[in-house]
Structures are given as structure tokens and as C-alpha cells.
Amino acid sequence: MPIYTAPTRDTRFVVNELLDLASYGNLPGFENATPDMIDTVINEAGRFCAEVLAPLNLVGDQHGCVRHEDGSVTTPPGFKEAYQQFRESGWGTVAQPEEFGGQGFPHVLGFVLEEFMGTSNQAFAMYPGLGAGAVAALIAAGSEEQKATYLPKMVAGEWLGTMNLTEPHCGTDLGMIRTKAEPNGDGSYAITGTKIFISAGEHDLTENIIHLVLAKTPGAPDSTKGISLFVVPKFLVNADGSLGERNGVSCGSIEHKMGIHGNSTCVLNYDGAKGWLVGDENKGLAAMFVMMNAARLGVGIQGLAQAEVAYQNAVAYALDRRQGRALTGPADPEAKADPIFVHPDVRRMLMDAKVFTEGMRALCLWGALLVDLSHKAPTAEEREQADALIGLMTPVMKGYGTDKGYDVATNMQQVFGGHGYIEEWGMSQFVRDARIAMIYEGTNGVQAMDLCGRKLGSKGGAAIQAFFKMVDDEIAEAKGNEQLADLATRLEKALGEQKAATMWFMQNAMANPNNLGAGAHNYMHLMGIVVLGLMWLRMSKVALEKLAGEPEDKAFYEAKLVSAKYYAERFLPDAGALRRKLEAGSEHMMALGADAFQTAA
């Protein structure tokens, strides 16, 4: 049975010591986030996830969801009870606005909870995760009536929600959707079409499910400019808030997937279902992107989450399993063999995992703070800066974070040798669950193009230039500190590769946009490496400051310094290789026609 302990110590380090969340007490919503309250939320969230959700993770994988003949879906054993506990404990309301019954805490604490939930049980976490996405879209684009009808129940977790974008023939290219919305003449629309890959599309956790659905009104432009967003409840809601008749949306089947078996991924058939326009006609994509951006950050956290739980299990196994002897001589001469923890190749994989997960945690929670600041910073300029920065960071966190998360989960499975391949040990599940994060909410190729094709150039490159300046400034400051100078110099070199790659794009993408597309994936990884490097520089700085005060848990801070050095030696060197690949451009990548790829007999 896999283990899980919420990494509350490291989380408190990031929230309290690295981000110093309490220092933002002047911002609305932050005033309640006192140091005591922060620690309580972190510790209690960790306890809930470890005790209630983690034990159901393997169960969910093995049982999966079951669709019955009437179209209803049963979630895995224990999920319903766990969801009830989740709802009653108020965990779904942590970062929701107080106006609709939420606790109004900063997103930083919401992200902490998202990590712990994703780590302990990703398939479970997706149910409230999708609900929160639907809440975000309704807050952003819903009418006052819609907010009043849906939000209190949704924030309270009494109802959950979904996002309906994908259709059998289109996912990335939403301009092609065929689902129709015909006006009923009473302000409502009749929604007809088929949606696929709808996570949490049908289940037994809540009495109602509020679907947010992209569809086209009659005569709408045949492109992304003709997409509208509709709210389509599973059960219609009466004026008094009670549930009315069953709406014309049903689950046609659930998919057999590689992983996240505990979440019901549905084909939803809309057969004249009653829906109401959310926001303006033909502006549905913009409203959906409110959900999408939050969802992408959430998926980035999943990259961290699967790496983290796989790492914890690999550490336990490496300390327990004995095979062979340390290269430097027996570490435990009394025993027949040493724990495999002594082998450098095992330690390499564990250290890779350690510096990725800790670095990624710092990145995710800093990202959450940027989300908070983009809404709540005192001045418009600060809000804009934070918004631009998190916009730039979102595809990196999603794309790089989930690519690496999968790599790390795979390596942690490798630590188990043959036992890692056996389902009962749970390592296979972590890899299979991690795999989806590279695909959904926009494949990582889409993330790379979002970064390079949209974010890099927006407002004349203002966001990336601001990012370079920020990193340059921090490097310059760190170089003045003897103990940080080496790390800062190495990071400067990697940043230099990113700057050169950016310049190469500027000089070569206009002439041939394929040069941008050909290097986008490389650029996203290059930036991911630099950003995690920045996190390690910041964490080292804090660790040095703390160590100067002779703290009780000295070892914790010393480990941060060693880990930062390891990161610099073992992750940063890829920056140069990525730049060189990127600078190869698209010529040979795009030179061969379809024939050259087809297997010739």
C-alpha cells in the first residue's frame, strides 16, 4: 500500500519564509491569513488529505467508475463518503470569495490544498477541481441571476460542475465545434450535440451537476468567434432553489483510460438540453479561458503532485530494500546487503526528484501569490505586472511542470525495479495518472505555442523583458554574496541561453513562423529550467539567512543549500543544449513530406 505524508514543513517554509505571506496582510482577503491561521490551514489540509484521500487512491485506480444502464455513474468505493467529509469540513471553500460563502483566503493557501489533494488522490481531486473551475467562469461571466442561482450551492460543494469543450472531431481547434444552441424563445436555449472527455461529467457525489458548455447559436461565425458559453444544469433549478426536472443531458459512456480511473471521464450527450447563455453571445471562448487559465495552473500542480507522491514512496523503498553493496565499501556490514539508497544511481534519481518537487512547489506557490496580486495588489500597475508575469509563467508551469513530473514519476518507479511494474505497489498508477497532465487543458505542445507564440511577444515583449530584468537583478544581488555567487553565476549562464534563444526567435520567426513552432517546446523547457533555478536561488538566500540565526532545524536549511547546488550542476546544463536545438530552426524538421514518414514494405 503506497504511503503519503503531506510535506507540511516544506510548505510552511515556502509560504512563511520564502513568500512571507503574512507580510501581505494589507491586501483584501489576506488579513485573515495570520501566521497561526496559515499554519493551521496547511497542517489540517495535510492531515485530511493523508488520512482521508490517500487511502482511496489505489482503490480508485483498481475499481474505477461504473456506468449503469440508466446512464448514472457510481464513483469508486469510499469516494462518496470522502467527498461528504471534504464538503462538511469546508475544504472546497478555502480560496472562494466570501460573497458566495467562501472563506476568502489567498490563492496561495488554495494551491497548497490543491497540491495535497492532487498528491493524495488526483482522480478524487478532479471532482471539486472541476467544480471550482465552473465557479470561476460563473463569477467572471455569469449574470447576477446566474450567480445567485448557482454559486452559493457550488461554493458550498453541494453541487459540482464541469467544463464541456471537446467534441469527437475537435479539442485544440475549438472553432470547429458542432454543438448547437437554438433559442427556445423564453431566454433559454436548446443545446444539442456530443461532448467527449468530460471529467467528472456524471457521478454520485452531488445531487446536481452544473455543466458549462461551449456551443454555437444559429448563424454564428464558423470559427472561434462564433462560440458561446452556456450553463446547463443536470437538474433544472426551480425559482426557490429546489431541484426541478431532469435536463436533457446524459452520460453515453465512460472512457477506459490509462489512468485517473477514479474520475469519470464521460461522453455527454446533449439532446435539446435547456441552457442559458453565460456572458455575451459569441464570446464564450474568453469566458472559458477564465476557467482554463486556473485549470492550467492546477494541472501544473498535478505535475508536482504525482512526482511528490512517487518520490515519497521511492525514498521509503530505497531505505528498505537491500541489494548489493555501496561502491565505497559495505555501509551496513552486519547485514547481507546495503539499502539501495547507497547506490549513486538511485540517489541520482531521488535527488532529481527532490530538487524538482521542492523547486516546483516554490514555483507553484509563488505563482499563486502572483494570481492573488493580479487581483488584489494596491495599484493597477502592480496588478498588471503580476498578471503579465503569471500569464508568462502559466504555460511553463503546466508544460514544463507536467513533462518533468512524468519523468520524475517514471524514475521513482524505476527505483522499485521489477516491483515498480506490479500494480499492487502503486508506482504504476502514479506514472499513469501523471501522464494525463501532459495532455489535458491544452497539450504541452499547445502550452509551448501559448508561451512562444502569444505570451513572449505580447505588448512588445514587455512581460519577458520584465522577467529577464527581475532575474538579472536577483542574480546581481546574489553575486555579491560569496555563498550564493557560484549558483548565481550558473543561473546567469542559463538565463543567457534563454535570452539568446529569445533573440533568435525575434530574428527568425518573422521570416518563417515554423522556426518559432520548431523551437517552442525547447524554449518552454529552457525557461522552466531557468525559473526553477530562480526558485533555488531564492530558497538558498532564505536558507542562508535562517542559518545565520542558528535555527533549531539547521539540517533542513543545509539540505536546501546542497539541493540548490545539485540543481545547478544537474539541471542547468541542459539550458545550453536546448538553445542549440532551438537554433537549428525548422528546416530539417519540416523538410520531409508525408511519404517519407510512411512505412515502406
Added chain:
Amino acid sequence: MPIYTAPTRDTRFVVNELLDLASYGNLPGFENATPDMIDTVINEAGRFCAEVLAPLNLVGDQHGCVRHEDGSVTTPPGFKEAYQQFRESGWGTVAQPEEFGGQGFPHVLGFVLEEFMGTSNQAFAMYPGLGAGAVAALIAAGSEEQKATYLPKMVAGEWLGTMNLTEPHCGTDLGMIRTKAEPNGDGSYAITGTKIFISAGEHDLTENIIHLVLAKTPGAPDSTKGISLFVVPKFLVNADGSLGERNGVSCGSIEHKMGIHGNSTCVLNYDGAKGWLVGDENKGLAAMFVMMNAARLGVGIQGLAQAEVAYQNAVAYALDRRQGRALTGPADPEAKADPIFVHPDVRRMLMDAKVFTEGMRALCLWGALLVDLSHKAPTAEEREQADALIGLMTPVMKGYGTDKGYDVATNMQQVFGGHGYIEEWGMSQFVRDARIAMIYEGTNGVQAMDLCGRKLGSKGGAAIQAFFKMVDDEIAEAKGNEQLADLATRLEKALGEQKAATMWFMQNAMANPNNLGAGAHNYMHLMGIVVLGLMWLRMSKVALEKLAGEPEDKAFYEAKLVSAKYYAERFLPDAGALRRKLEAGSEHMMALGADAFQTAA
């Protein structure tokens, strides 16, 4: 339903044009391998695998194997009939010695078959694959009587075989095995113990299964020096060759694995089973390594195989699926969207797959030729040279080949977007099946240590120095050809990184052997990149020669030249990064103790 076409054109290119197999007609066993016969074997093997084995691949994954109460195991629907066809067509005998009923063809052709079988149905291919391993061990170490008793039936495929090494508490560290072999006094031994992860351990394909089992005789040294090898038939064999009583070995359970569901991975319980010593007492490991080395090459081919089938399916999907528009403007303006083949990030993944699979195919078949030469080259010196080179190459082919094979399979799944995550499409299976190849027959960490700890330094580094000289010579020659000079220069740079890394090991591993262990994985990948680069240089040379003759299929050879350039631009740059990581040594990798890895609440 996934597709598969055997890449016979590319295989004939490697066998006939790159390796020029027919030119070795003077060697024993090669005389029958005339150009016509070679092409016939390649084409017919391809047809058999595509028509008979490929259609059972997804079936095998979905049905798996079933163990019944009596311990018998049923393979997936269709496997038994396909095995009968396989046996009757004589595919199992291609590279087996004529002495025992084989066809005596070169290993090169045996490896071709292994690729096609692994690509079309890895779980199926493992049944005869394990049988061939057992044959190899009996040929190498069996007594004349054992050979006469077992080999004719095994070579004919009437009986299959297994390798029994792993026990619950040990796999890599075989010195710890506990299975006992007590002399019965009649020349036989009573074998008692539990073996796990026994591929093809029990099944319904053949009437008998010949287990090769590592066990310890009474008083044997408590280390790898006390391991003996035994042959333990499922049914005892009477003097006349007929089957006698059922032996005391039974399948206790079959494992629930991440992949290769169609192969029965068994717990085998030996309860005083009758066995006979193979080779000398306490020399079992050496005999087992005869099987192991062949098996490792076979697993390297599996890395190629899963990448190849995933690639073929991704190409088909990329040409069919339409989403979005080419960055350079609509490629198919009449349609609503372009095939995703036009997108650079999709093409990047396809090109990565193409240059890996074609390069790896060249490497595997060259490796097979080295195996042939190590046995059959005219002079002892040539045989020794070939043996040293294939010894060096084996961990690279296994370790680098399967790491990259998994990466490529994962990327090909990525091409499918959300559909790649749905089991019915088959892409998940390719990834899950590819995953095991990094683990079994020695994890890739073990391969890296075999390469760096054993092969690099053996005979004063003679093998690696010979390798360097060979690559240097080919680079020097290629630099004289204007059309190859750029590729040769880039390869020279990567080779320079490998030489520097080798030197660093020499200078730093004596002082601290952990420096070797810390860099072994990096070195294995670095060498893999160089070796595939060498293959692309060789293939480019042949392509240029062919193009000079104005061949009919000009496009085939031109594609080789483009692919080689892509390889040089997109794979070789990692060599430098790998060297830099390696040169970081073990200090920070090994600095943290167990406490620093354990999650603190």
C-alpha cells in the same frame, strides 16, 4: 485498432546496403544467406508478424492471462493458434544451429525477426524469446545428454523455456538467493524455493516448459560464487523422449502488471522439484550470463520495437486528424482545418521518432553482426575484437535504447492528444509495454554500471579505445567528403565530449568510486548519442553512394540525408550537457543522509 506494417524496406537497406550481409558469405552459416534468401526472410517475417501477431496485441493487453485454480494458465485468445503457426512456419529456428534442427542463419536475420515480433506483439514474442534464451544457455553449458534431451524439441518450439533468477527479496543481487538444490543421490537434485517475475513461467502454448533455475547446493559459498544452474522440466522427460510425471514446480500466481499483459509473469513455487545441474557447480551465474547477454540485446530491440509501432500509429493519426492551421498559412484551404502533421511540434516528435528508430535499427543489426563475428570471424583476433565491441555496446543498446524507446512511445502517444490516453486507441499499451524494458534483464542503472564499472576499464580500456579509434577513423574519412563534413564535425564534437567524460572517470573514479556511479547513467546516454550518430554517418555515406547512381527510390536516400542532419542538430547537442552533469561528480548527489529525504510534517 492500431496498425502495423513491418518496415521491410528500411530493414533491407540496413542488412543489404549498410551491413552488406551477403559479403560475409565466406563465414559459416552465412553461405545460405544469399541476397535472395535474405530478402525472402525479411519480407516473409514481416508479413507473418503484421498479419498474425499484430492483430493479437491489443487483445492480449485487454484479456491478459488467466491462472486457474489448478495452477494452469491460459494465454489470451488467439495466442495458442498463433504460436502453432509460428512454430509450424519455422520462425523459431531461423538463427538456431543446424545441429539441433535450426536453420543456422546469421543472428542479423534473427534480430530482424526479433524486431518485427517485438513490434507487432511484445507479450507474445516473449514466449519464444525466453525459449531461445534457455536454448542458448543449454548450448553453452549443458551436457551432451542434456542437449540431446532438450534441444531438438526446444529448437523446434515444441517445448518452451524460462529463466529463473529473481526471488522476492533479491533480483539484482543474486548472491542472496535462497532457493536450495539438495542432491537426490541419483545425479538429480531436489529444488525448493520461490521464484518471482518469471516471464512465460506457465502457459498453454506447449506441452512442456523447460525451466532454467539458479539455486544453491548445500554448503555453497554465501555469495554469487555459490550459485549453480539447474534444468527443471515442468514434465519429466522419459528416456524415449516422451513426457513423464509432472514435476514439483507450480505457478502460485500471476502478477498484475502495468503492461505486457499477454505474457504470464509468474510466481513459481519449487517444492522439491527434480532438477539437473547445468555446467559446473557454483558456476551458474556465468552460464546464466550467456542467456542474459542475448536477452539484453533482445530487450534493446524491444526499445526500438515499441518506439516503431507507436511511431507508425502516430504518423497515421497525424495525417488523418485535422486541427488548426499551419503557421505558414492553410495547407489545405478547402478543408476546415489542416492535418496536425503540419504543426512543427508534431513534426518534431515524429522526426525524433524517425531518427531514433532508424538509427536504433541500424545499431541493433550491426550489433547482431558483431555477435555473429564474435563466433564466426576467421581469426581469433577478429573474434575477440567483435566480442569486446558487442560487450561494450550491449549495455548501451539495452539502457539507452529502452530509455529512448519509452520516451519516443510517450511522445507518439502525445501526438494523439486526449485520444492517446484512451485504451482503445492502443497508444497507452505501447507506453506501458515499453516501460518494462527499462527494468528487466538488469535495470538501466545496472546497465550503466556494467558499462562504466566493468566494460570501460576491462583489459586496460582496450574496448573503449578501439571504439574511439573506429569512430575517429570514420569521422576523418567523412570529413574528406564535402557532403558529410558537417555531420562528421558535429559527431566529432560529441565524441570529444565522450572522450573527456571517459578521462574524467579515469581521473576521479579511483579516488571515489561514487564518482563513477554518479555519472554512469549520463555516460551511457552520452555513448548512446555518439553511437547513433555513428550509425547516421554510416547511413549517410551509403545514401550518398546510392544517390550517385541515380536510383529509382531517390526519395528514400534523400530522406536519410535529411534525417541525419536532423539527428545531428537535435540529438548531438545533449552530449555536452551530459558531460557537464557527469563532471559534477558525486559530492552533492551523495551529501544528504536519509533524514533529508524523508517528508517532514
